[in-house]
Amino acid sequence: MPEGKIIKALSGFYYVVDEGAITQCRGRGIFRKNKITPLVGDDVVFQAENDQEGYILEVKERKNELVRPPIANVDRAFLVFSAVEPAFSPALLDRFLVLVEYNHIEPVICVTKTDLASEPELKRLDEYASGYRAAGYEVIFVSSETEAGVEQLYPYLEGKISVFAGQSGVGKSSLLNVLRPDLELKTNNISSHLGRGKHTTRHVELIEIGDGLVADTPGFSSLEFQEIEAEELGSCFPEISRAGENCKFRGCLHVKEPKCAVKAEVEEGIIPNYRYENYLNFLQEIKERKPRY
Structure with a gap:
């Protein structure tokens, strides 16, 4: 079966490119059953019914979405x-x-x-x-x-x-x-x-x-931190992640903990104040997030 990449999704059709040729595909019903939605950027296995039309049979593993x-x-x-x-x-x-x-x-x-x-x-x-x-x-x-x-x-x-x-x-x-x-x-x-x-x-x-x-891409309509946990936030700030390796306590959230290397670098002007303030605001937002069921 041929493999390609989805380069456009529009009105239930997926446009798959393979060696320069584009095939307009629909997803098999099993995707809906398994709650899989093909996305633009997906690498897929597809079956061509003719020169222009076909069906997506498999969505390859994604590195992110x-x-x-x-x-x-x-x-x-x-x-x-x-x-x-x-x-x-x-x-x-x-x-x-x-x-x-x-x-x-x-x-x-x-x-x-x-x-x-x-x-x-x-x-x-x-x-x-x-x-x-x-x-x-x-x-x-x-x-x-x-x-x-x-x-x-x-x-x-x-x-x-x-x-x-x-x-x-x-x-x-x-x-x-x-x-x-x-x-x-x-x-x-x-x-x-x-x-x-x-x-x-x-x-x-x-x-x-x-x-x-x-x-x-359309302007983001939502920028909420639904998936990120408080302990993971620091790793999303490279300079906080680097400094955090020198904190005294493992799992330091860089808020009130003693001998925090991140707070020390903020005080020294190495980490800009606005970056640290945004980190604290995001951390509070994550902590106050309502659980999803």
């Missing part, structure tokens, strides 16, 4: 945040980073609309970028309008399945249009009434950019 957007086997996440309109939010970025780290996806922080930012705003962004780079993250400043910095993204796309994720209105579709102009993805300006962009992407689809596959 995201719920919103629904996609599997993601290698890299470009976390797209605007310098202005909407304003850059480290608290929201850290929320994205935690979810990406938890799913073992390599993040690249991409700050857009730099052409619209004032000198003081750019200086503030540089300070944030220094903190994230010190933690081990790549931070790239770009402008879809002037195309400044966009060429830096191509090496990160090669041979990977990537997602471009971020809140609505930050310019994900505009950026993808620069990376591959023939896409002509629809974009919308920020709604002045709501202060956020309208959703312009209606489904998840993998598209070829450079030597990789990229999903233009």
Whole structure:
């Protein structure tokens, strides 16, 4: 049986690519019975009924999967945040980073609309970028309008399945249009009434950019920490995870425990205050989470 990868899911059909040929497939009824939903990014075994149509017979084991957007086997996440309109939010970025780290996806922080930012705003962004780079993250400043910095993204796309994720209105579709102009993805300006962009992407689809596959994903409608336990949160902050190895007590949550190496690094300015504050806020959120039955 042939094997391929799902590159688009739309209206109950799954579009599977195998050696350049695309077959429109439906899932077998057994998937519904076993509560398996094929996802974009899945490697599958399929049976072709003819040149264009077929059925998915098996979904191969996934290395990860995201719920919103629904996609599997993601290698890299470009976390797209605007310098202005909407304003850059480290608290929201850290929320994205935690979810990406938890799913073992390599993040690249991409700050857009730099052409619209004032000198003081750019200086503030540089300070944030220094903190994230010190933690081990790549931070790239770009402008879809002037195309400044966009060429830096191509090496990160090669041979990977990537997602471009971020809140609505930050310019994900505009950026993808620069990376591959023939896409002509629809974009919308920020709604002045709501202060956020309208959703312009209606489904998840993998598209070829450079030597990789990229999903233009809808803005996340939920960023809750449903699966992450309190003891796991520290591992989703690289600098807290590293410092935590030197804590006196195993299982230290870096809150009130004595001889905590993380708190020491915060006091010394090695770990930025905003990162530690966001960690504490997320930890409290996880502790107060209502159990699911």
